[in-house]
Amino acid sequence: MANRLANESSPYLLQHASNPVHWRPWDAASLEEAVDADKPIFLSIGYSACHWCHVMEHESFENAAIADYLNEHFISIKVDREERPDLDQIYMNAVQMLTGRGGWPMSVFLTPQLKPFFGGTYWPPTARGGMPGFDQVLRAVMDAWANRRAIALEQSEKFAERLQEIGQAEDSGEAIGIELLDQAYRYLESIYDFRDGGFGGAPKFPHTMDLEVCLRYSRRKPESHALEMVVHNLDQMARGGIYDHLGGGFARYSVDAEWLVPHFEKMLYDNALLTGIYVNAYRVTKRADFARVARETCDYVLNYLTDESGGFQSAEDADSEGEEGKFYVWSRQEIIAALGEIRGYRFCEIYDVSESGNFEGHNILNLPQSIEAWAAAKNVDAVELRSELDADRAKLLHLRDERIRPSKDDKVLTSWNGLMIESLAQAAGALGEPKYLAAAERAADFLFDTMLDPNGRLLHSYRQGVAKLAAYLDDYANLANACITLYEATFDDRWLDRAIDLSNLMIRHFADPAGGGFYFTADDHEQLIARNKDLYDNSVPSGNSMAAVVLLRLSALLGNTDLLDEALTAMRVAAPLMKKHPTATGQMLTAVDRYVGPAREVVILGDPESGDTRDFLAAYRQSYTPKSVIACVSPGTTPEEDAPLAPIFAGKSPLPDADGTVFICENFACQRPVTAKEAVANLGS
Template identity: 50%
Template sequence: MSTPSNAGRQANRLAGETSPYLLQHAYNPVDWYPWSDEAFERANAEDKPVFLSVGYSACHWCHVMERESFESDEIAAILNERFISIKVDREERPDIDQIYMAAVQALTQRGGWPMSVFLTPRREPFFGGTYWPPDSRMGMRGFREILQLIDEAWRTRREDVSRSAASLTQAVDQMASAGFDETQLSVETLKNAVQSILSVFDVRYGGFGQAPKFPHPMDLRLLIRCGQRFASPAALDAARFTLDRMAAGGIYDHLGGGFHRYSTDARWLVPHFEKMLYDNALLVPAYLDLWLAERRPQDVTVVRETLDYILREMTAPEGAFYSTQDADSEGEEGKFFVWTINEVESLLGPDEAQVFAAAYDLTPGGNWEGHTILNRPRPIGDVAKATDLDISVLEKRLADDRRRLFETRSRRIAPGRDDKVLTSWNGLMISAMAQAGKLLAEPCYVNAAVRAAEFLVTTVRDADGRLLHTFKDGRARFAAYLDDYACLIDGLIDLHQATQDARWLEEAIRLAGIMLRDFPDDDEGGFYYTASHHERLITRVKDSQDNATPSGNGVAATALFRLAAVTGDTRFEEAAARTLQALSGLMSRHPRTAAQSLLALEFALGPQPIVVILPGDNSEEADRMQAAVAEAPHPSPMVLVVDETDRLQGPLKAALEGKQAIKRRTTSYLCERGTCFEPLMDAAALRVFVDARRHAGRTPNA
């Protein structure tokens, strides 16, 4: 985050906020308000338009606009005299961001951050855009000129402004509730979705479309799972190639682990250097899915390095996970992450630097603005041949080189970190940590997931037990949104699978009950983004399309289907099915915007194998059974390990009815949609049977 000089300035109203992004602007000369009734009441009383600025702490161009315009005394004077200015952190208030981003997209056919919107005192948008330079240049109007034009229109053409506000507000309302005619969902829906995704696959560099290129983790997981379901080499090849190119590209941090936000070019070389918790949380399961399908050790390496980065740099002392790391340090984007060949030679010596350069694309001229973004454009075998080294020797030397460079980099001035805790993103990372901990038999990841979940369910909630959206500086704030509930419920299910602690399943069920009560669209199906008791805005949005994060409705359907499979509670399955039916038109006509919902459909189509393990007198055999099932390729069973004395109590009563540990020996039951096969009492036999049922349990042509 940028650090403007605050000398001689008084703090504005943002100084009382918790958002690092808002606090960054607390000493701007602009008389900022946080989003509040007070701001709009003043706008109404003084008959002024509202200037709404929305951004987030890791946003490079948000920092640029702050330095150029919001730190300008001249521009601040115009804002303070003629407007009421409101600053919003989009990560704290995604509900506001969604609504007014729709307005900007309707006006300009594009969106982005910083988002700049002008509103009436009734909160209706009438003009907007994204980044504006302070002065007009290269055919782009400057912010100073825009302010003057808006002020003139407000004073002299009020009827035009009012018509524009009414028209744009109506357009936003229509966009918020836009749906598609429902259609029949089936295995053909998945096949069509795969073909749609593959139609934009970049066969040269991997990924989808051209620059800028985003990771699309939900699309990748759908390709992997449907590749297995349909025995489709094309789907698996596209996912594997993309994940490999990303892990080899500059979008991946080869020294510290973890992925940057996206690539500005088509070949994954030059990222925007911010790191987001959600990108890493969503990519870990994609690499795990690929590992389950193909057992390649390099996929495990990416998972471990990514999660180790999260534990090292993005985990709060209390256990929850921080939100983002900035792209900038010392006022320059990417400065922390890039190298020159002279720096590497001085650290490693000329001979070793030559070996490192051959592997990591290090050249005298660099590959970006005179510097080098580390990446691995050549396979390790080619580098071994070029350096005349054995692969195992080369890999050991490179690992030592990376360690030395990482230690040196650690002494640089690091990018800023947004250390607020967001419930939804934490739910995604709890899921990633729990899955990795279970599959890789790594207790530190499971323990991290437990600590984060413990913090959220005990601290980031209100007195009535409802979730809150964010936590910072000892304050939990803002009523939770749909994705807060959906992502945390899904993460708690994964945590239960990793620990077999019934507490997490019970908490998931409790939260699902609140979600079903507070968020449903009783008329059309699915869920609204905000709860029924939420602050009233100009419209109520339904979050149905995936963006950088999966849609709230898609995750809700996924979590509810999984919860129904484990508990046998039909109300969860009915709500999930109704949600998917409400999204069916979108899934069929625009599948590239609905991968999370399609993943929910893929699970719902089955089989939905559940393995129930009753330990009897031999807990070691129960552990072996869990391990045997854990590594099964998709569709891998969900597992319930329940002590005999507890088997008919709590939320698992329906799933455990009629099952027992035979003669006190550890006994397992494989069940699919309520039908159970003969019990097995040997881990090896259980794994053989699970593998045999992988395809037999699917419907014809599925």
């Protein structure tokens, strides 16, 4: 018998629709039921690709005795954290206060007034390994509710007050300068693993935003180890098992320090962010292998995570056929049978495939040394070897695609799509791949056609024809940022107009005019027990940091100092956190890098599709210019006086007989105009 989740659209909620637990969604009816019944709420938050969420479901939520106890004593509510990140933020803060750590599945017990009084993450069904059993936890919570309710309520009030305080960071008034970047770099260098790559020990996450901070810092301080750290880290990940050497794309994280054994789930946001850092590393180093990884990761998303409507889907699971990683691993015999003895043995040697295996008796493909290093050691031609290995990998991918794939979370989230659109648009120019720009524009068009409510406000989630849930700060900020990049990739004014509209809505509904910065939820959002300011990067950039980046970019393009002031205030709100927790504020540090400058406005009068202007734009897009904005119009089509871009083009005329004229302005001063051909030599950060 289905419970109340059967009518939901979230794949995660639908996974639990046949549990014997009488799950309810988070809605008004469920919350009223808790008040009317005077029962505590058991709130379980997870997501579809979460391995331990699946484990707890099978062990506890499909357990008849546990389900009966939950149904009798609790109002059980199941939430997809990706649909409701607002709830996830609030109650994750509570769990971290209660236990000192967090994670998913998140299990929180609330009063009918939605205030937490106990919580944790995963519990086994019965006590084992020093952990209490979920059955014991439920009885203890119910005993406290029945016999010591006054204490539980007092504790819940204290937690609620603390949660409200956490969300109220205000303008610190601190100066925003290069010292923040120096301090952040010193800390990142101090925790960097110069042997295996990555920041800190196992488990290891990609830390793309920290890598971007280092890449930018390497331009300021070439004598530092910043570029060395980025290149080393990207090398180690691309050779490790965290990277899918057949289908492209990256798994969520590595459970070991060497990047060998991934947690096999693949998330859209990770692959969006990793595409971006590999593209930028290619721009700096011109290394073909970084371009290849970026291209293969984009292709993975286009081939396996793209909805028929053009939007990008959320994730592929870690498990297939009930076993983590089964889809991805190989035996030596399978590979030799597929490739033949000569090519098969060679492939196994290069990709670390053995009889005994490197993962629970099976093999995760990885490269202990680069293909070029192997070729040099064997005195074979590296180009020919790579070509043959490409054919081998294509054959193995075809065989793997015939296996039972991991389940997919096919919902389309506005915020994550914004990240992917941005990276595809960047990759298109840097790699010379027009199909990536076409896919980015198609996805953006889908969002604007489908993910707006009747009032023109963004929606957060879409699946199978249904768009729903009021958008959050990062939906607006990520999509606005993507639209600016689409404008710079196409010079189509509609993208800039959309970025401006989104930014205006973001300021109107999310900004805190008194304390500065932005709330995660809008001013007319559902009333919750706290309203947070999203300042910490997690697996995705914080909403405030992306808002600051957007406002800085728009300010430079539009000549609007009000937007600059909004961005500066957001940075000052986050300044104490940037000093204390640089690894949790990487995206805001990139905003600081842009703000500190020197920032450039590149203005072009020329036809972007032909001649020297086209050649300049190709060179510009292959260069690493993270603090620049660029605008272009064909000669004779200068914007109207009241157009958004009128200020940046004001007073600019083409040089006589020039096939494109380029104006470069830096720190409120403009250099003399040069021809597009001359400008290629002036490119830089």
